[in-house]
Amino acid sequence: MTVDLRYATGPETVETATTAQLRSRYLIENLFAPAEVRAAYTHEDRMVVAGAVPAGTTLALPPLDIVGTPGHLDRRELGVVNIGEPGEVLVDGTPHKLGALDGLYVGRGSDVAFTGDGACFYLVSAPADATHPVARFSRDTTEPVHIGDPATASARALYRYVWGGGHPSCRLQFGVTVVSDGSVWNTMPAHLHRRRTEVYLYTGLPHDARVLHILGRPGATRHLFVADRQAVIAPSWSVHAGAGTAPYAFVWAMAGENTDYGDLDPVAVADL
Numbered sequence: 001m002t003v004d005l006r007y008a009t010g011p012e013t014v015e016t017a018t019t020a021q022l023r024s025r026y027l028i029e030n031l032f033a034p035a036e037v038r039a040a041y042t043h044e045d046r047m048v049v050a051g052a053v054p055a056g057t058t059l060a061l062p063p064l065d066i067v068g069t070p071g072h073l074d075r076r077e078l079g080v081v082n083i084g085e086p087g088e089v090l091v092d093g094t095p096h097k098l099g100a101l102d103g104l105y106v107g108r109g110s111d112v113a114f115t116g117d118g119a120c121f122y123l124v125s126a127p128a129d130a131t132h133p134v135a136r137f138s139r140d141t142t143e144p145v146h147i148g149d150p151a152t153a154s155a156r157a158l159y160r161y162v163w164g165g166g167h168p169s170c171r172l173q174f175g176v177t178v179v180s181d182g183s184v185w186n187t188m189p190a191h192l193h194r195r196r197t198e199v200y201l202y203t204g205l206p207h208d209a210r211v212l213h214i215l216g217r218p219g220a221t222r223h224l225f226v227a228d229r230q231a232v233i234a235p236s237w238s239v240h241a242g243a244g245t246a247p248y249a250f251v252w253a254m255a256g257e258n259t260d261y262g263d264l265d266p267v268a269v270a271d272l
């Protein structure tokens with residue numbers, strides 16, 4: 001299996017990069033294909049992001065040569081969000097049913113497989129040095145955090161699945177944010193995470209719409225136009241925010257020094 005490999009980058013490269021260079025470093029375009037698992041590996045906090053689209057088959061989470069262990073999760077933990085129709089994640093043979101935008105945490109050491117005709121699983125794994133129990137997160141029963149404001153087109157609901165305040169993890173945090181009807185902005189005002197890397201996977205966007213995603217250091221930002229089911233890597237020095245030309249949601253996932261969701265450095269709009 002080929003893995004899309006991304007090296008760690010410094011902030012000074014962003015201002016002189018061409019659009020093609022920015023896209024090849026930070027944008028992950030083709031994670032989802034029927035009856036396949038596709039993966040990208042970033043050296044930024046050694047996160048793996050992957051897509052598993054069972055399409056009627058049973059797909060196993062494969063080991064990756066770059067990870068270097070016989071099982072993918074021998075030394076890693078995993079977050080899963082279903083961005084398709086309902087399906088099942090088999091963890092050591094036990095099925096966990098995930099509906100639209102539901103999440104699953106899988107601890108170190110488990111074997112994982114995916115089934116479901118219309119399911120589309122987005123996966124994030126990160127190094128782990130302890131084993132925490134499997135946990136399912138239902139979008140319907142997770143109480144969202146409402147932030148932003150319709151007056152600034154930034155109202156959105158944050159469904160925090162693993163974020164340091166609930167289920168334990170080693171390094172991984174993840175959840176789903178749904179932008180409210182009539183709003184366009186995510187993560188505005190923006191912030192930095194000095195102590196971790198974050199990856200956004202946009203979903204629910206019409207095929208002819210795009211999210212204008214902002215990256216780079218405050219005061220030296222660039223943008224990427226991002227289509228549905230594409231992911232963007234945000235190194236620790238980069239803001240990560242966006243505005244959609246149509247309604248959308250996104251899966252956010254972070255890995256780094258701690259699992260304290262509130263450990264971030266706000267950036268005032270005027271400083272962007």
Ligand SMILES: O=C[C@H](O)[C@@H](O)CC(=O)C(=O)O
Nearest residue numbers: 156158177186187188252264
């Ligand atoms: O630290 C938090 C992550 O960047 C996201 O959870 C933020 C987000 O979903 C949003 O503001 O819309």
